[in-house]
Amino acid sequence: MIPLHPLLQASLPRMTQPLIVTVALLYFAIVAIIATWATRKTKTERDFFVGGAGVGLWTLAIAKMAASLSGFSFVGGPGLVYTIGLAGVFIILPGALSNALGAWVLSKKLRLLGEARGLLTVPAAIGARYRSPAAQGLAAVGVLIAVIGYMATNLLALGIVIDAIFGTGLAGGIWIGTGIILAYSVAGGILAGIYTDVFQGSVMALSSVIVVAVALKAGGGLHHISDTIMAADAKFLGPWGSAGPITALSFFFVFSVGSLGQPNVIHKFYMLKDPRQLKWYLLLMSVALLTAQLIYIAIGVASKALVITGALAPLAKADQATPMFLLHAAPVLVAGLVFSGVAAAIMATVNSFMNAGAAALTLDLPMAFGKKLDNELRWGRITTVLLAIIAAGVAQISGTLVAFLGIFGWGLFASTIAPALAIGLNWERATRAGAIASICTGLGLTLAGGTLAYFKIIKLPTGVDIASLSLITSLLVFFVVSWFTRANAANELDADIQLVMET
Amino acid sequence: MLKSIVLGLVFLSLLVVATGYAGSFAGAAWSPWCLAIGTCGALMSLMALGSVRRGHITPVLRVVFVAMFLFCAGCFCVALAMPANEGAGGTLLFGFPLRSTIVLLGVAIVPILVFPLAWALTFDSSMLSEDDLKKLREAQAVMARANDVRRHGAK
Numbered sequence: 196m197i198p199l200h201p202l203l204q205a206s207l208p209r210m211t212q213p214l215i216v217t218v219a220l221l222y223f224a225i226v227a228i229i230a231t232w233a234t235r236k237t238k239t240e241r242d243f244f245v246g247g248a249g250v251g252l253w254t255l256a257i258a259k260m261a262a263s264l265s266g267f268s269f270v271g272g273p274g275l276v277y278t279i280g281l282a283g284v285f286i287i288l289p290g291a292l293s294n295a296l297g298a299w300v301l302s303k304k305l306r307l308l309g310e311a312r313g314l315l316t317v318p319a320a321i322g323a324r325y326r327s328p329a330a331q332g333l334a335a336v337g338v339l340i341a342v343i344g345y346m347a348t349n350l351l352a353l354g355i356v357i358d359a360i361f362g363t364g365l366a367g368g369i370w371i372g373t374g375i376i377l378a379y380s381v382a383g384g385i386l387a388g389i390y391t392d393v394f395q396g397s398v399m400a401l402s403s404v405i406v407v408a409v410a411l412k413a414g415g416g417l418h419h420i421s422d423t424i425m426a427a428d429a430k431f432l433g434p435w436g437s438a439g440p441i442t443a444l445s446f447f448f449v450f451s452v453g454s455l456g457q458p459n460v461i462h463k464f465y466m467l468k469d470p471r472q473l474k475w476y477l478l479l480m481s482v483a484l485l486t487a488q489l490i491y492i493a494i495g496v497a498s499k500a501l502v503i504t505g506a507l508a509p510l511a512k513a514d515q516a517t518p519m520f521l522l523h524a525a526p527v528l529v530a531g532l533v534f535s536g537v538a539a540a541i542m543a544t545v546n547s548f549m550n551a552g553a554a555a556l557t558l559d560l561p562m563a564f565g566k567k568l569d570n571e572l573r574w575g576r577i578t579t580v581l582l583a584i585i586a587a588g589v590a591q592i593s594g595t596l597v598a599f600l601g602i603f604g605w606g607l608f609a610s611t612i613a614p615a616l617a618i619g620l621n622w623e624r625a626t627r628a629g630a631i632a633s634i635c636t637g638l639g640l641t642l643a644g645g646t647l648a649y650f651k652i653i654k655l656p657t658g659v660d661i662a663s664l665s666l667i668t669s670l671l672v673f674f675v676v677s678w679f680t681r682a683n684a685a686n687e688l689d690a691d692i693q694l695v696m697e698t
Numbered sequence: 699m700l701k702s703i704v705l706g707l708v709f710l711s712l713l714v715v716a717t718g719y720a721g722s723f724a725g726a727a728w729s730p731w732c733l734a735i736g737t738c739g740a741l742m743s744l745m746a747l748g749s750v751r752r753g754h755i756t757p758v759l760r761v762v763f764v765a766m767f768l769f770c771a772g773c774f775c776v777a778l779a780m781p782a783n784e785g786a787g788g789t790l791l792f793g794f795p796l797r798s799t800i801v802l803l804g805v806a807i808v809p810i811l812v813f814p815l816a817w818a819l820t821f822d823s824s825m826l827s828e829d830d831l832k833k834l835r836e837a838q839a840v841m842a843r844a845n846d847v848r849r850h851g852a853k
Contacts (some may be wrong), residue, residue: 221713281798285700291806292741292770299748303826311838337836345756392703425795429785432794434777434801440730441722447805450736452744471831474821478814485810499789536775627772656722667716691841696751698828698834 219360222398222538223375226391230379231389240571243384244315244554250463252387252472256479258389259463260487262397263351268491269537269628271669273520274513276495277383280428280436283495287488288441289451291481298477300455302464304620306473309465312554315456316554321615322635323686325627330615332563333634334557337611340457341644342552345604346545346586353541354590359518360534366591373587376542380549381576389466397508400483403490404537405529406521408505410497413506414525420500424605427503432496442495442658449663452670453609455617473670490533494520553578603645607661610637613666614673620696622677624684629677637669700755704747742767749824756824758828762816767811773804778806 227340237243250258268287274402275283308314311501312323319339322331355375363371414420424431435443455461467473498516501507507523510516517537521530556578561568568574614637615630644661655661677684688696701795711852718732744762777797784795818826 206828222737286807288802291810291813295809295817296741296745296748298813298817299745304748328796410756421790421795425784425788426786429782429786433782434795434797440778441733444718444730444733444737448733448740451737455744456713470826471828473826474818481810615740616749617744618708621750622701639743656725659719659722664719665711666802667719669717670712671709674712691838692784694834694837694841697825698830 212527212531214527215360215531218528219535219538219546222298222535225394226379226542226620229394230383230387233390234379234383237383237386240575241313242386243572243575244550244558248614249468250466250470252476252479254389254393255467256476256483257396258392258485259460259480261392261399261418262463262547263457263484263541264399264487264540265352265544267352268488269399269533269540270352270514270517270598272491273494273498274516276436276492277498277516278512278513279438279442280431280499280522281434282436282438282446284436284492285443285446286450287423287491289447289454290484293451294456294477294484296451296478297454297461297475300617301461301620302473302476303698304471304695305461305464306467306470307455307698308620308692309420310464310470311691311695312381314465316551316558316651317462317612317616318555318559319562321612321630322559322694323689324616324619325432325625325630327627327630327687328563328565330627330630330634333584333631334389334611334615335559335563335635337638338555338559339552340638341604341607342555343582343586344607345532346548346552346582347589348539348604349548350583350587353545356537367589369587371537373583376545377461377551377580377583378675380546381579384575384579385466385547385550388543388550390464390517391546392543395543396472396487396531399536400486402488402529402533406525406533407489407493409525409529410520411495413520414500420496422498423500423503424565427585428499431499439658445658445660445663449605449609449660450664452607453662455665456609456613457605458551458608458612460546461616462551464548466634471621490536497524533595549579549582556582559608583693600638603641605654606645606660606665607637607641608663610641610665610669612637613668618673623688623693623696624677624681626677626680626682626684627671627687628683629673629675632676633669633673637665638671640665640668704743707743709738709739711743715740715790716797719740728777734778735771738767738771738774740788741746742770743761749820751824756820759816759820762812766812767796769808770804773800777801832850 272283272286275286305320308320308323312319314323317335318331319569349371350369354365357363357368357372358365379391390638411417421432428437430437494517498507498510498520500688501520501524502509507519509521517533521533532587557568557571557574595677611634614633619630621623641661644665648655648661701814707853711752714732714736718736719727721729736781746759749755776801776843778813780797782797789796
């Protein structure tokens, strides 16, 4: 799950060709069939929010991969690489490291904690760890704000894709896309989401592998592509691209360490049926993610080479790299498959966000005020609809502001959740005060700093963004406040939580 | 004791990253070095933190985390230190310019080969064996029964 805003800067070229439309219709039909099947299995709030904690390893790995990648990986990302060269790759490059990080730091502990306490949400793990409804509520506020921004960004992107394929108009595309995701998210919750994610993840991986082969063939092989680019633009294929080392390394920091705070992804650890299956999780997840991410580099680099040689007209907007490349260099069937892959990536991400947001509203916020709703399954469905309507409305009416909301997402999740959860579950002497201070720091810095930077009231050095500054600050605040309040640590840790932390 | 050392390394690494960002406001040439070394340090020490069990890290994993820190940070440092030679006729390695290939190897290719294997091979001994899981569930059942008794007693 990565910021999508570059995708929103340009509409896509028209893709309304019969074969592309047919492939896209087939894709939506298969999603509908899987969702209908999964919906019949959703009977309790546990099914709705954590898939009944009965998901197998293959399903978990592919669903996590699908939720990790938004449409940005297929459109915005290649466009970013086309613009700034290899610096743009540092958004996905930490994938190998961040998967390993999540495995060692969070996978076992979250899974066992979920089992011990019957947890359904990521903020609930924070609340349980520190015996603190306040920390849980604050984390839920962070999740909710980020979710609405991210959903709006993704729904706008989905609207653009549907409009490009079916010619529905942007507003029509947004609401049709919202309706489709809503249908299976409301009825089947995360259970329907998980099984459609498996299909969607497979489409994404297949599209990626085919496009890499097409890109290498179109560019005359990797050596030829590199020689062509290096002769025309020396910095593009350098290790930091044309954006410089600060930009590249800042991406590397935020997208590696920050991965520990992405609730739509880490929440899936609760769903694994047998915790011992985690043994092969890292291998499967790494292969799945690597496969799906190849498209990101391949199209960006190949498009650059084709534009340099004149085989492709210079792009009016960077985000046209993928559609223009597909229309000019790939068979129509492949173009149809890849655009289904884009829709798949967006839908899988939005479903996870809907579920995370609905859980924050239905479970975490009432808990913060000492309440428990009567029928959590029904309220989960109602809040899913509510969030989707708000996000689709924001996507339709806010224009460029929606991109601004999307920018907050990753940084807000990372800075509010990663310190308290990831370090807190591995450090017995971390304290409630440290957790609350770091969550407040993440919320305040990301929202205030992001707003000031967006309106150019403050200017940050080239390559540095507010997400990275918020993340590093909230991590340090967590350590410092926990250290100064360490005398309280022993009183804030329940015996069953300690047992999980020590296992 | 070991956990305190690892936590100290996490904190130190984060301080190095923070120093890198602070330096970027002054346009310091060493900022990228701090970001590269600090981020690699934070990642490996966080993984090490997650692998500490009963004050101990499996020797194989100690070697993996230290070696991967040196390798990843080393690749970044080599790329930062080497003169740029990505122009026409520049040296290619595996189809990419030399410095870029070094970074790709350090951050993506080698980690994707090493970590999943290290994780799988040490999972039973250092993360969660059948026996660990059984003991945990038994202890949780005892706690649950004790809580029930306490609640009934309170009534």
